[in-house]
Amino acid sequence: MPLLSCRNVTKAFGSLMAVSDLSFDLAAGEVLGIGGPNGAGKTTLFEMISGQTRVTSGSVVLEGRDITRLSPVGRCHAGLARVFQLNTGFDSLTLRENVLVAAYYGRAPRRMPGFRIPSEVGDRVQEALCRVGLETRADRPAATLPVIDRKLLMIAGALAMSPKLLLLDEPVGGLTQREIDQVAEVVGRVAADGVTVVLIEHVMRFLVQLSSRVMILHHGKKLYEGDAAGLSRDRDVVEVYLGQGAGREVARLAAGREQGAQHAG
Secondary structure (H helix, E strand, C coil): CCCEEEEEEEEEECCEEEEEEEEEEECCCCEEEEECCCCCCHHHHHHHHHCCCCCCEEEEEECCEECCCCCHHHHHHHCEEEECCCCCCCCCCEHHHHHHHHHHHCCCCCCCCCCCCCHHHHHHHHHHHHHHCCHHHCCCEHHHCCHHHHHHHHHHHHHCCCCCEEEEECCCCCCCHHHHHHHHHHHHHHHHCCCEEEEECCCHHHHHHHCCEEEEEECCEEEEEECHHHHHHCHHHHHHHHHHHHHHHHHHHHHHHHHHHHHHC
């Protein structure tokens, strides 16, 4: 049984079809990378999976449970966490307190919050901060963070919910190459720990390095689905999205990843 199954999901805004009759399955432990031109429907797809936008038609199923009509909070409690493209957080709180909010409210309903934080919640907060490398800055105010640490803080908040499925929307946008590598290392460790990941990204080096499977969208429809190595061989993907120069670079990156996997094996 797939961990996530999207069946014929469609989102129409009047006569505009942002996502059109899109279907795919995601197995537990996979890293699915989603790319495509601006306006291809990538973020709208995330909105439908996470519940911020209702589907016009189709269904979203998580671990065999139809979550199509569940609220975003209900989906969160079902095991789905999302990191948004824009940097968010409570600037007046420390890093630890930001992650604590996510850990306390993101795992289960809290209709009557208690006056004390359970020890297991505190343990999850500390573990999440360590997983992204922010444990030494845990008591700093979030307002003082540079962009890279804000992105890592959002990932830590999502991890503190102990998700089965993690959605990352352009997690390395606006970062330097060194910072991109830092986030790639974090996401790679998260995936190695067994968390299933779906990520949207325009930075092809990041996408190719991490994704076990790639899906390219165009005008709300699936243009390509397969391994990263096939991207540069698909004429439509090169013409619509990559271009010849980027296509050659993607081929080089995919070959390097494959060689690395063979050496690791």
